[in-house]
Amino acid sequence: MRACFVLRCLLLLCAACSEAVYPPRPPVLPGPPVADPPSSRVVLHLVLSGEGLSQLLQVAVPQAGEGTFSFLGTRKYRWQRRPFEVRFDQAQGRIGVRAEVQGQVELPGATLSFPLTVAAEAQPVLTSEYRALLQAPLVVVTSDDRLLRAAEWGAGVLGLIRTSIEQQLRDLRVDLRPMLQEAHARLAQPVRFLVGEAEACASLGLQGVEAGPTVLAGGLEKDLAFVVAPSVMLPCPAQAAQALPPLPPLHNVVSVPSGPFEVTVPIAASYAELQKAMGLAFAGGRLFFSREHPELYLEHPEVYASGGQIVVKLHLDGHVQKGLRVRLKGDLYLSGHPEVRDNHLQVPDLEPTVETRSALLRLKTALDAESLRRQVRQALQLDISARLQPLRDRLSKELSLSRPLLGDKGPSACLRAEVGRVEVTGVHAHDSYLRLYVRIGARAAAYLPCP
Helix, strand or coil: HHHHHHHHHHHHHHHHHHHEEECCCCCCCCCCCCCCCCEEEEEEEEEEEEHHHHHHHHHHCCCCEEEEECCCCEEEEEECCCCCEEEECCCCEEEEEEEEEEEEEECCCCEEEEEEEEEEEEEEEEEECCCCEEEEEEEECCCCCHHHHHCCCCHHHHHHHHHHHHHHHHHHHHCCHHHHHHHHCCCCCCCEEEEEEEEEEEEEEEEEEEEEEEEEECCCEEEEEEEECCEEECCCCCCCCCCCCCCCCEEEEECCCCEEEEEEEEEEEHHHHHHHHHHCCCCCCEEECCCCCCCCCEEEEEEEEECCCCEEEEEEEEEECCCCEEEEEEEEEEEEEEEEEEEEEEECEEEEEEHHHHHHHHHCCCCCCHHHHHHHHHHHEECCHHHHHHHHHHHHCCCCEEEEEEECEEEEEEEEEEEEEEEEEEEEEEECEHHHEEEEEEEEEEEECCC
């Protein structure tokens, strides 16, 4: 009887020297559906200066020509022009071109030379095939030479020279497709980044290209907009190299938002990354959080999502001194909404779940809940700055190129881009990963000639 009594007392004493807290685990619930960000426009400002257009015309339009006319038989004429002078008329939406020409005709018994002035007007347009041309050129050829104006063959020679130069202006084509196709090829490459052990990729997804009105003010300016639909894939699908689809037809629209543009691109982070980053803050795998009970610690962090929130499970273990040495153990669950601050993914409103809070209140040992929350919040951080740099590079380095527009001849066009502010505008907790919306402000322009 005495042995049974002693054993019973020991059991009661052991029970009095330990406490446990095991609230129910929050279930894995699907969060609210989150779609990809809306379409954005990567705006490219085209600038063709008067000097650039003059250089294009100098290369594209022959500097000399010849032909035949009838006057007492078949006679030859020749002409040679000087460089073009260009002017721009925004009111009429037309470009004026002027050049001095030296003409020469072979007549019976003599060869005559005479000065000419060639003046032309045309409307610059950009076709759906990305070809810039001078639409409906109107050419006038005049001369102050009295003999040329008085001779019956003079009108025929002037008409032939006018027709020749007008046809050359009409045939002028500047193909912007190669330069824009190269820019498209660079933008179309997925931005790859690691999400834990997996590789994710963000894609811009070109939907179309729009062109705004042409502005003539000491040069030619026009805004092009690449309409993109960004998306993120985790893991990044392994696809065989495929030929890049051609640029879609250009759409001329009433207006395109000018100036700096903004693109919102989604990227991803995994809960395993958060869990690993949190574990690094646990010295020796343990986080001692209480000054009043220095032997209490948290360990084995686990991070997952539930109903659009982040849930952190922590195992509580250790001893407290209350006259007797009491063992305290169990599981704690905290939940909150993710945010990004200073390029760090955090959960600033992380709080114990209702069930965990109730379980803690039932304990005989009072815990410093505020210290626990503060230290867990500090531990639950993930630096995402490395994920933002590839997006910055894609819109700056990848959109900087130079290309001649008329083969190996003539001036080259330069495409330049500058990236401004990069910020995370939203974080959404999916069932399997975190989706972050990154807004990038930038400015892009193409210049002819290159500055």
